[in-house]
Amino acid sequence: MSFNGRISALSERLVADNCGVWAVHERAVEQHAKGEDVYLLSVGDPDLATLPSTIRAAIDSLEKGRTHYAPGMGERNLREIISDIEIKASGKHCDPSHVVIFPGATNAIYSVMSCLLNPGEEVIVAEPMYVGYESIFKSINAEVVPVKLDVEQEFNLNIERIKRAVSANTRVVFINTPGNPAGNMISEAQLRELADYCLSQNLWLVCDEVYSMITFDEEHVSLRKAAAKLDNVVIIDGLSKSHAMTGWRLGWTVASTEFSQRLLDFTSSTIFGCCQFVQDAAAFALSNDEEYIQGVREEYRQRRNYVCERVAAIPGISCQVPKAGMFVMIRVDQLAEDGLSFAEDLLKQQKVSVLPGVGFGQSTRHYVRVSLAQPINILKPAFDRIEKYALAQLGQ
Ligand SMILES: Cc1ncc(COP(=O)(O)O)c(C=O)c1O
Structure with missing residues (x-):
């Protein structure tokens, strides 16, 4: 007799439906693993190394036996360090209970x-x-209401459009600054206006700020700094991008004490605490990172400048210069029907993988995303190939 058990509706909802967006990347990774001469500009994992002294801090912690359950909200020491950082960034009160x-x-x-x-x-x-948001929202069966950024104007947030999208059924406005994929930044005035509006409508305002430390031309402004009141405000940050620590799995929220208690109840049933030694290493990283972060920022700035200069010199493609983050969005509709066919053909013809813009929403279907998580000595030959591809498409 064959087994006939059902899987849940939740699991069904999460069956990937990504219109082939990752297929290009996965094919390229496979080819790369086989030793083929492929350039992977589709990855979002920093190529930079975690600070060696952070690794040492983790080893020291392990050797001290920090391998047990940790407090549900996180280690007090780490939460103190983060709340001090928050006080500096926002000028507002913050303590470990947040x-x-x-x-x-x-x-x-x-x-x-x-x-x-x-x-x-x-x-x-x-x-x-x-790309990660939609599946998270789907997993909890939320209705996702996308509101377009002003794609042709530096991917700016349009608050009027958000206001028009709010219905009686809306509970949360979710924003991301600096933004992935476009490297856009939401201004202090806009954050304040949105926070005021959300408060007046009894809406939560949640802001993902994981690229807050990778800014090029202006400093990141945290939602907590901009908002006049913090009751309805939650921010999310982490070490993956800024400290090249994707594999350590360390992030955090800053919210009201009351909501943080709710989060504690939730995580107590779903996680039951994070690794002690990872939290010790995170505490070390956040206390000893000034020079490191400057270096990270400078490295990405140089890569961004390089990519934008190359794009400007290649006929048929264009980009807006991102203000932050690890990615450049390139408009390709003069060369292909859309970003997906461009990415597929570029991999086939020139063995360079880029991510089709449709993965981030319909408004960027004519774009591809290039990652800055590769050094210039890889970006250079990769863009030589992109140039060759563009010239061939244009019959030049
Ligand atoms: C905007 C944004 N938020 C969150 C994440 C996920 O971060 P983490 O590695 O901490 O889960 C990413 C990763 O690419 C991201 O780009």
């Missing part, structure tokens, strides 16, 4: 949204959006 530690920002977003949304309730989210 901070909860998670195994990565992804889990923090999932936990926050699980505590804010009932099935069928709406979350408004600015689009193009980070």
